[in-house]
Amino acid sequence: MGAFEPRAVTLGGRVVRLEPLSAAHADGLLAAGHHEALWRVTVQPPLVSADAVSRYLAQAAEQAARGNEVPFAIVSCETNAVIGSTRWMDIARPHRRVEIGGTWLAPTAQRTLANTEAKYLQLLHLFEVLAAVRVQFKTDLRNTQSQRALEKLGAIREGVLRRHMVVRDGFVRDSVYYGITDADWPSVKERLQERLSATGDTQQQRQPQQPEHGDH
Numbered sequence: 001m002g003a004f005e006p007r008a009v010t011l012g013g014r015v016v017r018l019e020p021l022s023a024a025h026a027d028g029l030l031a032a033g034h035h036e037a038l039w040r041v042t043v044q045p046p047l048v049s050a051d052a053v054s055r056y057l058a059q060a061a062e063q064a065a066r067g068n069e070v071p072f073a074i075v076s077c078e079t080n081a082v083i084g085s086t087r088w089m090d091i092a093r094p095h096r097r098v099e100i101g102g103t104w105l106a107p108t109a110q111r112t113l114a115n116t117e118a119k120y121l122q123l124l125h126l127f128e129v130l131a132a133v134r135v136q137f138k139t140d141l142r143n144t145q146s147q148r149a150l151e152k153l154g155a156i157r158e159g160v161l162r163r164h165m166v167v168r169d170g171f172v173r174d175s176v177y178y179g180i181t182d183a184d185w186p187s188v189k190e191r192l193q194e195r196l197s198a199t200g201d202t203q204q205q206r207q208p209q210q211p212e213h214g215d216h
Contacts, residue, residue: 001131002131003093004093004096004130004131004132005093005130006070006088006091006098006126006130007070008020008064008070009125011072011121011122011124011125012077012121013077013117013118013120013121014077014117014196015076015077015078015112015113015114015117015196016074016075016076016077016083016114016117016118016121017074017075017076017077018072018073018074018075018086018118018121018122019072019073019075020070020071020072020073021057021060021064021071021072021073021085021087022057022073023057025057025073025082026050026053026054026057028073028075028081028082029047029053029056029057029073029082029085030047030048030049030050030053031081031082031106032047032081032082032083032084032105032106032109033046033047033048033053033084033085033104033106034046034047034048035106035107036048038104038106038107039104039168040168040169041140041142041143041167041168041171041173042104042167042168043165043166043167043168044056044102044104044168045168046168060087063089067091068089068091069087069088069089069091069102070087070088070089070091071085071086071087071102072085072086072087073085074086074105074109074114074118076109076114083105083106083108083109083114084103084104084105084106084109084114084118085102085103085104086100086101086102086103086104086118086122087100087101087102087103088100088122088126089101089102090136095133095134096130096131096132096133096134097132097133097134097135097136098126098132098134098135098136099135099136099137099138100119100122100123100135100136100137101137101138103115103118113195113196115149116152116153116192116195116196117196119153119192120189120192120193120196122135123135123180123185123188123189123192124189127182127185127189131182132182133181133182134179134180134181134182135179135180135181136177136178136179136180137150137155137177137178137179138161138175138176138177138178139175139176139178140167140173140174140175140176141160141173141174141175141176142173147176147178150178151178152195153180153188153191153192154180154184154187154188154191154192155178155179155180155188156178156179156180156184157176157177157178158177158178158179159176159177160174160175160176160177161174161175161177162174
């Protein structure tokens with residue numbers, strides 16, 4: 001088994017494509033992320049201005065250069081427009097463990113197959129190419145929509161860290177942790193493939209909802 005070394009890579013699917021995040025995505029990030037409600041329960045400042053996007057990209061580049069994170073832009077295969085972002089973080093190389101986090105999607109991409117396929121592409125690469133042992137996620141205890149989405153993926157709810165993070169409005173949140181292990185992956189993979197092959201799922205599930213931020 002080779003070294004566990006997550007690196008920037010392009011991951012292509014039918015609905016979305018994950019591209020290594022770069023300055024070329026700046027305009028798309030602003031267009032997708034300028035909705036203030038997306039960032040209501042996050043530690044991340046909202047991407048509502050060009051300056052905010054520049055800071056977001058600079059922080060991502062710094063963390064990538066240090067080997068701490070691998071950031072991606074989520075791009076629609078249909079329109080080639082940026083519809084969100086995600087990243088690999090809290091990388092524990094000796095333990096072959098990584099967290100998928102910092103995930104957000106534009107309101108128009110929520111309640112579609114975009115999040116499901118983005119997660120599938122990442123999990124497929126992490127488990128089957130990099131031989132990860134564990135992939136984890138965390139989300140705000142108040143974000144029940146994100147928790148439902150993670151549970152639909154097949155992630156196991158493992159516990160709550162109380163008063164774990166101070167979010168943007170000063171609230172001290174509790175964080176819910178979820179995990180998928182290499183032992184879980186075969187059944188999770190089958191479940192995700194079934195969801196992605198289902199017809200009509202995208203339009204049937206897209207309904208007016210309060211905008212949500214994903215796992216982070």
